[in-house]
Amino acid sequence: MLRNAKIKYLVVRTHGLSSHLIDPSELRSWIFIEDDRALFDKISQTSYGGFFEKPEDLSDPVKIGEVTMRVNFIRANKLISIARASPLENILRVYMSKYDLENIRRIVFSLLFGRLERVSLLPHPGYLYDTAKLSKAERLEDLLDLIEERKLSSLISNWLSGDRNTSELDLILTKVYIDSLIKPLKRGTPLYEIIRSYLENMTLGLLLKAKYLGVSNDLIIRALSGVPFKKLLEAVSQSGDLSDFLDKLLNIAPYREVSVEVRDSLRDVGEPWVIEHSVLKRAYTEAVRISMMSPMSEAYILSYLISSEWESQSLRTVLFGRISGVSKDTLYQLLSPRGE
Template sequence: MGASQYASSFGRLQSIAINFLSEEFLQNLLKANSVTEMVKQLESTWYGEEIKKSASVYKEAELLEVAFNRHIVETNKIISEATPFSGKNAVRAYLSKWDLYNIELILSSKAMGREITETESLLISSRNVPAGIAAGNISHDEIKIILAETTVDGVVSKLTKYDYGVVLMKHLDEFQKTGDLGPMMSALHEAYYQKLLESLKFFQGDEGSIRELIRAEIDKKNILNLLKAKESNLEKDVITKHLVEGGRISSKELLDSYEVKDVIEMVGKFDSYFKLTDAIEQYKTSKSLIDFEVAITKFIFTNYVKKLRNIALSIGTIFYFLFRAENEHENLKRITYGKRYDLPIDKIKGMLLF
């Protein structure tokens, strides 16, 4: 892998980095009196083009969500195109997460009997841009065909032409018996993470940091699933089917933590991994699991993602930009829906991933 390839990539990505919204801008966005005012503020940013294109069809929060979703697709496309050939397989493997997002949204909508029009606008897809963008497995037109299916079985059947459908089919009988999509999606996520970690094995020696980042992301997913299950008082054998292998925390350690009496005690078991003492104190007042999601995400960004920025001329820089774009996407969605539901500014701010 020649350093010159990544020098070119770094230059291209730095040229778009100036468009990322500053923390000061986000703070001002928090002060907006309404979603309409947010739209006006965002029209002057790199979201302005997608807002303008969507304004004739969508309004208020829906307009912004569609614009944010389409923008992340375009940003990922730029990042993917800037990636040298030797790193494209890993970046494609990572970006296929958006295929999983879309599949989960579609399966959930079919399980609940929702109409196509209630789902399509939320997909991470933009006109003829593939939903999974870099992976390119499921085109926008194909997504629309899949959406036209009326049942979960029909969706899975359509997905059998992709690797996703093969994984889902193995758990379809269980879904038909229980109505629980969890095992299907856990299997899909586990296959995704295994493929991603495998794709990060063959580089110039600096991919170890990204692999540790991905393993921390698996831990985050597993911990949040455990916390949701504990709060809902689910049986241990149910949550076992929802865990994903490959993280730093073993399945045994995760399941052992489920034996404790409550959420607070469970979170304490993972403090050595993510430093969650402050989040525990916040949860005692808020009783909201989002406190732990935000705390873990911030910890991962500070201790794993930011390190990638300092690995000069490598695939680490590519992944840094991917995560930074995703954090901005998530922050904007949280501010938008915080304003839509009239949440206090301090409450919204506490959910942001600064």
């Protein structure tokens, strides 16, 4: 009874937090604002406004990435604070631990390839892993000793003893994340369905990126063995380059639409960030659909975090598109709901 009351309270609070997200149609309208000051004034009225100091910041890719990440961390931290001491707190922390793993990846590469300056980390000390502490390691051996989760430490150690393919480490860390997030969940619940959908899209994006970079099928399959998305793994194992992989996805009904969007976006924009954009749009659309079927379940809380990530991705797309000179029509299509 008390657990159900706590979950209901969390969901109600999350509905309130959702009301502060930027309306997607409003965000799309910013594409057509020509003046930098006018766009800066619009953004200043949102959660991002406190972190952009001047209009020139809107043309700084590093600043854009940092600001959008900070806003998502603030929102997630708020939810975790509300969920403290409930079973959902750990789920939220595990969900956000993807950013811990990204920081660990950066620390590994910094130590491996020589630290010329302080490693640039995502602006958060860690949700499951104390990445602030890990960043102080002076040697790879010290880092492995500091990582308390022995499975993760062992996987990184094995990778270091191999040919140290950077793409392989990305795949390994994603597999760690997928396993840690989905395995404890009860199948058939709305929470399981929304997380499984999110992880499926994360895997899709990772495979598209791997194909874009020319990573071998053997390496992909070896690193992702056991991931519960068999159709994706079968398609990637049977394909050659990225174009061939997209052709395979065209023949699998659930992936047909996103494969067309990725192909068209790469053709029109020519930059790999559109892969992440298109896949996150799919993740967002499916998260909203699942959460609306159970609006008072834990799934709605995860849907809020995914919606926040999509909002930040949309803002990055608007700003990166301006920097790169992408046409307004192309940007508008990228931000429009699937099927529109």
